[in-house]
Amino acid sequence: MGIGAATYWILAKELRTELRTRELLHTTVVFVLLVVVLFSFTFEPTREESRRYGPGLLWLALLFAGSLMLQPAFIREQNNDTLSALRLAPIASLAIFLGKALASFVFLTVAELFLLPIFAALYGVAILPVLGEILVVLALGTLGMVTTGTVFAAIGVQARMRELLLPLLLLPLLVPVLIASVSATASLLALEPSMDWTAMKFLIGFDVIYLAASALLFEFLLED
Amino acid sequence: MHRNGSFRFELSGTLAVAALMGVAGYAVFFLAPTERTMGEIQRIFYFHVASAWTAFLAFFIVFVANLNYLMRRRPVWDQLAVAAAEVGIAFCTVVLLTGPIWAKPVWGIWWTWDARLTSTFVLWLLYVGYLLLRSLVEDPGRRAVTSAVFGIFAFLDVPIVYMSIRWWRTQHPEPVIAGGEGSGLDPTMWRVLLVCLMAMVALLVLLLRQRFRLEQLRGKLEELRLHIGAKPTPRF
Numbered sequence: 001m002g003i004g005a006a007t008y009w010i011l012a013k014e015l016r017t018e019l020r021t022r023e024l025l026h027t028t029v030v031f032v033l034l035v036v037v038l039f040s041f042t043f044e045p046t047r048e049e050s051r052r053y054g055p056g057l058l059w060l061a062l063l064f065a066g067s068l069m070l071q072p073a074f075i076r077e078q079n080n081d082t083l084s085a086l087r088l089a090p091i092a093s094l095a096i097f098l099g100k101a102l103a104s105f106v107f108l109t110v111a112e113l114f115l116l117p118i119f120a121a122l123y124g125v126a127i128l129p130v131l132g133e134i135l136v137v138l139a140l141g142t143l144g145m146v147t148t149g150t151v152f153a154a155i156g157v158q159a160r161m162r163e164l165l166l167p168l169l170l171l172p173l174l175v176p177v178l179i180a181s182v183s184a185t186a187s188l189l190a191l192e193p194s195m196d197w198t199a200m201k202f203l204i205g206f207d208v209i210y211l212a213a214s215a216l217l218f219e220f221l222l223e224d
Numbered sequence: 225m226h227r228n229g230s231f232r233f234e235l236s237g238t239l240a241v242a243a244l245m246g247v248a249g250y251a252v253f254f255l256a257p258t259e260r261t262m263g264e265i266q267r268i269f270y271f272h273v274a275s276a277w278t279a280f281l282a283f284f285i286v287f288v289a290n291l292n293y294l295m296r297r298r299p300v301w302d303q304l305a306v307a308a309a310e311v312g313i314a315f316c317t318v319v320l321l322t323g324p325i326w327a328k329p330v331w332g333i334w335w336t337w338d339a340r341l342t343s344t345f346v347l348w349l350l351y352v353g354y355l356l357l358r359s360l361v362e363d364p365g366r367r368a369v370t371s372a373v374f375g376i377f378a379f380l381d382v383p384i385v386y387m388s389i390r391w392w393r394t395q396h397p398e399p400v401i402a403g404g405e406g407s408g409l410d411p412t413m414w415r416v417l418l419v420c421l422m423a424m425v426a427l428l429v430l431l432l433r434q435r436f437r438l439e440q441l442r443g444k445l446e447e448l449r450l451h452i453g454a455k456p457t458p459r460f
Binding site: 162168206 | 346349357361362363366369370372373374384385388392
């Protein structure tokens with residue numbers, strides 16, 4: 001089977017398992033909502049302050065959600081011992097990585113689409129005029145998150161205390177993604193919206209570097 | 225085994241490093257000129273910068289060892305990696321402690337979120353994560369592979385973190401060494417810094433050797449215990 005077809009089947013399998021229970025989606029959506037509400041208690045969300053802190057808390061919520069939701073996808077495989085089946089399947093390990101990462105990308109994007117209007121309403125920021133650009137920023141940042149997160153989830157599944165371990169490994173690594181995404185989002189939500197091209201190029205660079213590194217190194221993590 | 229000879233070699237090596245440290249200390253306090261604006265406190269610079277460069281060297285060794293382990297699968301590379309990571313964290317901790325001690329009297333604050341401070345802090349967190357990961361994976365083979373992959377990811381992140389903070393969160397002093405126009409270091413200061421750097425790198429080699437040998441002994445012990453069917457030793 002070619003890599004494309006294998007990736008498609010892994011992705012389809014991930015989506016099908018998730019849609020049966022929707023556990024991950026539900027918990028992630030509730031979690032991001034909770035974080036956004038809790039943040040509002042740490043400062044007075046006036047218009048001015050929302051504009052200053054809004055992008056940062058949006059991305060922090062997404063980062064925390066990502067670091068929590070990426071691990072279960074692998075733990076599920078291990079509990080049912082389907083990871084060995086995946087290993088034995090005559091497909092490239094790259095396809096397993098791509099399928100899993102794409103599935104997480106879909107789940108996180110769904111959570112983001114759900115969060116975005118609520119965030120805009122609660123914090124009084126005008127998102128509609130720059131919706132397209134915001135979605136591009138979200139996609140680039142999320143891609144960086146799921147790329148590194150999928151590799152680290154494959155690492156974490158082999159360790160003890162794995163639910164706690166993933167955020168500890170992932171969050172410091174994602175500092176650059178956080179900084180660049182927040183900067184890009186902040187300039188889009190400013191009074192005079194503009195595109196932070198440096199941040200966009202930076203995010204693309206991060207995504208490319210870690211996609212390449214993951215493609216090269218992921219197979220080592222599947223060995224038995 | 226040449227027990228005695230090896231002991232004498234270790235002892236003389238340790239004494240040589242201690243002597244070099246003494247020379248560096250003397251140079252810092254008595255040979256280096258006093259800086260015009262900052263005064264005596266600036267002397268911490270020699271230990272601060274030398275430790276920083278030594279920490280980077282140690283983390284680079286971790287990276288090379290990680291790559292070699294994945295390609296060659298010899299346990300020595302894993303043992304070298306963990307030894308270098310631990311010693312590197314020690315040097316990095318020195319940097320993070322001497323920094324605020326220097327900053328307080330000069331800038332008036334203990335900490336500022338500037339590019340070099342913040343990226344050093346993130347670097348420290350990444351390698352603490354590396355050791356944490358190692359302590360949580362039981363099987364030696366898996367521990368070596370997973371931590372090698374993480375180590376490579378972490379090392380790739382260092383320049384990216386630095387650039388991201390430098391571009392978006394700058395408020396830091398211009399680099400003095402290899403900076404732009406008007407920056408530069410007094411020749412005597414340079415020489416003292418080099419002596420300090422030599423002393424720190426010698427200390428790195430000494431600590432790395434000891435830690436590496438300890439890790440090798442641990443590996444052997446683990447093998448023997450597995451051989452007789454005992455439970456593996458808990459790791460820290």
